[in-house]
Amino acid sequence: LQERGALGFERHYHVTDPFIRRLGLEAELQGHSGCVNCLEWNEKGDLLASGSDDQHTIVWDPLHHKKLLSMHTGHTANIFSVKVCDGDEVLRTWGSARAGEQLDSMILRGFSNQKDSVIPLSSGTGCLTLSSLCRQYDLRENSKRSEVLIDLTEYCGQLVEAKCLTVNPQDNNYLAVGASGPFVRLYDIRMIHNHRKSMKQSPSAGVHTFCDRQKPLPDGAAQYYVAGHLPVKLPDYNNRLRVLVATYVTFSPDGTELLVNMGGEQVYLFDLTYKQRPYTFLLPKKCHASGEVQNGKTSTNGVSNGIHLHSNGFRLSEGRAHASPQVELPPYLERIKQQANEAFACQLWTQAIQLYSKAVQKAPNNAMLYGNRAAAYMKRKWDGDHYDALRDCLKAISLNPCHLKAHFRLARCLFELKYVAEALECLDDFKGKFPEQAHSSACDALDRDINAALFSKSDNAEDKKGGGPIRLRATGRKDSISEDEMVLRERSYDYKFRYCGHCNTTTDIKEANFFGSNAQYIVSGSDDGSFFIWEKETTNLVRVLQGDESIVNCLQPHPSYCFLATSGIDPVVRLWNPRPESETLNGRVVVDMEGASQANQRRMNADPLEVMLLNMGYRITGLTSGGAGGSDDEDSSEGQVQCRPS
Numbered sequence: 001l002q003e004r005g006a007l008g009f010e011r012h013y014h015v016t017d018p019f020i021r022r023l024g025l026e027a028e029l030q031g032h033s034g035c036v037n038c039l040e041w042n043e044k045g046d047l048l049a050s051g052s053d054d055q056h057t058i059v060w061d062p063l064h065h066k067k068l069l070s071m072h073t074g075h076t077a078n079i080f081s082v083k084v085c086d087g088d089e090v091l092r093t094w095g096s097a098r099a100g101e102q103l104d105s106m107i108l109r110g111f112s113n114q115k116d117s118v119i120p121l122s123s124g125t126g127c128l129t130l131s132s133l134c135r136q137y138d139l140r141e142n143s144k145r146s147e148v149l150i151d152l153t154e155y156c157g158q159l160v161e162a163k164c165l166t167v168n169p170q171d172n173n174y175l176a177v178g179a180s181g182p183f184v185r186l187y188d189i190r191m192i193h194n195h196r197k198s199m200k201q202s203p204s205a206g207v208h209t210f211c212d213r214q215k216p217l218p219d220g221a222a223q224y225y226v227a228g229h230l231p232v233k234l235p236d237y238n239n240r241l242r243v244l245v246a247t248y249v250t251f252s253p254d255g256t257e258l259l260v261n262m263g264g265e266q267v268y269l270f271d272l273t274y275k276q277r278p279y280t281f282l283l284p285k286k287c288h289a290s291g292e293v294q295n296g297k298t299s300t301n302g303v304s305n306g307i308h309l310h311s312n313g314f315r316l317s318e319g320r321a322h323a324s325p326q327v328e329l330p331p332y333l334e335r336i337k338q339q340a341n342e343a344f345a346c347q348l349w350t351q352a353i354q355l356y357s358k359a360v361q362k363a364p365n366n367a368m369l370y371g372n373r374a375a376a377y378m379k380r381k382w383d384g385d386h387y388d389a390l391r392d393c394l395k396a397i398s399l400n401p402c403h404l405k406a407h408f409r410l411a412r413c414l415f416e417l418k419y420v421a422e423a424l425e426c427l428d429d430f431k432g433k434f435p436e437q438a439h440s441s442a443c444d445a446l447d448r449d450i451n452a453a454l455f456s457k458s459d460n461a462e463d464k465k466g467g468g469p470i471r472l473r474a475t476g477r478k479d480s481i482s483e484d485e486m487v488l489r490e491r492s493y494d495y496k497f498r499y500c501g502h503c504n505t506t507t508d509i510k511e512a513n514f515f516g517s518n519a520q521y522i523v524s525g526s527d528d529g530s531f532f533i534w535e536k537e538t539t540n541l542v543r544v545l546q547g548d549e550s551i552v553n554c555l556q557p558h559p560s561y562c563f564l565a566t567s568g569i570d571p572v573v574r575l576w577n578p579r580p581e582s583e584t585l586n587g588r589v590v591v592d593m594e595g596a597s598q599a600n601q602r603r604m605n606a607d608p609l610e611v612m613l614l615n616m617g618y619r620i621t622g623l624t625s626g627g628a629g630g631s632d633d634e635d636s637s638e639g640q641v642q643c644r645p646s
Contacts, residue, residue, distance in 0.1 A: 015516035036567035051079030170255030178246025228278030229387035525552030
């Protein structure tokens with residue numbers, strides 16, 4: 001048991017699928033008198049710290065369900081962060097100040113002076129704070145000394161707010177920051193420090209910033225990440241008072257992936273090693289006057305938004321498509337595909353998507369599976385589904401250039417994503433490659449939809465000519481963004497996986513975390529009082545548990561065991577682990593996972609007033625019946641090229 005490999009073996013296998021499927025409530029730790037807003041394990045996993053609205057921090061022995069220490073921190077309002085570091089010898093807590101003061105205050109070894117959100121560096125010798133500034137402190141020196149690493153107002157205007165940050169566990173030179181808006185920022189602290197040293201600064205300067213107002217970030221010091229469909233959705237979200245804000249960011253244990261819980265949207269995973277550009281790239285290739293010929297075709301909206309179909313290493317094939325041999329699936333995958341097709345025929349879209357995803361994981365080079373999954377995404381129409389369908393169509397075409405249905409679905413996805421000119425170009429391309437389908441009912445219907453959209457949005461076209469690309473346009477002086485910010489947004493990278501089912505619109509501290517030493521699972525809290533568990537690689541939802549009477553905000557996995565601590569609005573900490581096989585009754589399990597997911601999709605698209613009334617206990621009909629909100633009308637004229645999977 002004391003061999004060197006024992007701990008590695010334990011941590012490798014401590015979270016497995018059978019354990020996840022038996023996960024249930026072990027205990028409730030009672031001691032707080034307010035919402036529990038933050039949780040933190042120590043490195044050994046034998047201590048758990050919690051912070052609450054009651055301004056108290058409690059240290060627990062979670063394995064024996066005992067309260068070891070309860071301490072009033074001296075804060076005047078809610079505590080939102082608690083950290084255990086310095087070899088577990090020092091407990092640090094941070095919370096909010098009185099109304100009118102900025103964000104958070106800091107208590108450390110008995111002194112209190114800082115008023116920002118704080119996170120320790122992994123070395124335990126420093127910490128970082130943020131509001132609209134990201135400020136670094138060296139805890140070995142006087143607490144009043146700090147330096148500004150990042151000033152978001154320099155790039156995004158006065159209204160920007162940073163909400164969360166995290167340091168890469170494998171290299172603490174890398175800092176990820178989540179803020180208002182859909183973009184997540186990754187900074188190289190080392191490059192920032194080197195840049196500062198190389199600059200000429202006045203000896204009498206009171207605050208040493210990493211960059212001068214007249215100079216941009218050094219190249220390579222910042223990298224942005226964004227779900228490719230979100231920038232173009234911003235105007236619609238803003239009109240419906242739907243706010244996009246990153247409420248939690250965290251690195252995978254090996255530091256190669258970044259997980260983001262995007263408030264107002266879904267959970268996204270970004271691959272930091274194998275990066276990919278967004279498939280829909282919103283910067284114009286070239287601006288033209290309305291009606292000017294572009295590549296032999298007339299532009300009607302004045303701007304080509306430019307979908308870069310080659311941005312991930314391939315282009316749509318030229319000329320007519322020719323049949324290519326179909327790759328046969330192994331018998332067990334063929335059975336999964338047939339099960340998915342049957343679910344599709346029964347209009348069980350989520351079930352079909354999960355089955356196709358399971359098969360895709362085992363056969364990642366099969367074009368038919370991507371094409372079929374795209375069809376299921378397009379039918380389900382949850383937030384982001386049309387963009388995932390577009391990604392699948394492009395993948396299918398790259399694997400099989402003669403995939404007829406993928407070509408047509410690509411044009412439909414572009415139209416649904418509001419890339420109308422690109423949709424027309426793609427449809428014309430489809431007709432050229434598959435002339436026998438050029439006058440099908442599906443083609444005719446899509447052609448009518450596209451032309452109607454092109455000729456009915458002249459006002460919008462004028463707005464585009466005057467205001468620039470949607471991604472980069474600001475709505476006022478206070479939230480105007482700099483040229484440097486525009487360039488960084490241009491260079492942003494897309495997500496690898498998307499996780500759907502939860503709802504994150506009510507609180508701005510909702511977490512999402514990796515579960516397992518190899519990050520095999522993703523967990524997230526939700527506004528419906530549940531927490532959701534997905535397989536990371538398939539993105540399939542595998543478990544939903546009721547974790548709070550109102551909202552689950554915090555989920556912190558144990559470092560060594562299949563053991564999870566959660567908290568939220570209830571004044572308790574709940575502990576979850578695999579229950580004995582002899583326990584057959586688990587009242588916390590949400591059996592109808594798809595129903596819960598659909599209800600959350602409707603909730604995210606509901607009017608904010610309705611959500612507020614729902615939280616107050618009123619029943620709102622629009623949130624409890626009907627299909628997923630925010631979707632477009634069902635397309636009843638798909639014709640022979642789209643109606644069912646292959």
